[in-house]
Amino acid sequence: MSAWENGKGGCIVPILVGIAGFLFLGPFGLFIGPLAAMLFSKPRGRGGVGGFRSLSATQDAIIALVAATVQADGRIMRSELDYVRLLFQRMFGAELAQVALLRLRDLLNSNVDIYTACRVIRMTMADSRRADLVRVLMELAFVDGVASESERTLIQRIAVLLGVTMGGEQAQQGRQRAKVYTAPPVNYYAVLGISPSATDEEVKRAYRQLAIKWHPDRMGDKSEKERERANEMLQRINEAYEKIKKSRGMK
Incomplete structure (x- = not known):
């Protein structure tokens, strides 16, 4: 940069x-x-x-491709915007994510030039990172349940422009990962203190830590009211974990 x-x-x-x-x-x-x-x-x-951070050319290009994908089916879903918010936080950090969201808002009201965006990304990102970006866009397409034909066509065109070979594997990965954002509701993730973008291992780790923290065996010297609260918390934790496991097909 x-x-x-x-x-x-x-x-x-x-x-x-x-x-x-x-x-x-x-x-x-x-x-x-x-x-x-x-x-x-x-x-x-x-x-x-003036106290402002700038988006790099590559970051701006990534946001442009995200905007184009959101626009592709002619509707902007809340589930897509929730996914994008988490994506930007993961990619750019909390502070710059706010700037990225403002930039996205501007782009959603315009015709996005994917050709220029892809040219910038192809010059500045390694092959593996470009392939990761295509998978992220496919994941975004599946967030609202089904990737439309227009979304698939757009992402295939982007893949070609980025020099990425795209097959059924990307679509399958996108569909599986999108389940994280469509079901179960985000509040189950909040119970475990994690975000919907957490990996399966992070889900398991969070569950184990909370299950140990609120286990009845650790409440022997606590008051009756505290023990009741611990039981309620453990029930909520177990329910959240089971719902998340089911939605992800975890063992």
Whole structure:
């Protein structure tokens, strides 16, 4: 990522414009130039000019492909947006995810140029990462239950543009992973203190830790009220774990 992409180059622009202002307008231009540059610059995220971070060209391109996939079937589902929110947090971190969501909102109201986005990604991402991205897009297509023909066609076109060979395996993986976001309801994951994007191993680990924490054998020196609460918690934990296991086909 260059200094211009991450915001570190923002301080250079006013200096250069100030020098140009001095050459053309004299001492007065030395002050007006940087001011104009700061007023008319439009940072896209926090941490750069004006306290904003910027999205890199690659990140912006990924968001564009996500937007195109959401648009593909002509409707925007809440389940898709919930998935995208978790995806951006995982990919970009909590702070930059908010910037990415704002960028997504803008793109959803426009015609997305997937060709430019794919060209940027192909130049900046390794083959394996591009293949991962195609799988993520297929997962997104299945989040609302069924991937439409228009979604499949779009993702196949994106795969070709990214130089990724796409077969039935990606579709199957997308369908299986999408179950995490469609059922069971997110509150079961909240009971275990994890997100719907957690792996099967993370689900098992969270369950074991909570089952030990709230097991009756650990409540011997507690009050009757505390023991009752522990039993209720353990029932909720067991129910959540069973629901999640069933939805994922876990053993």
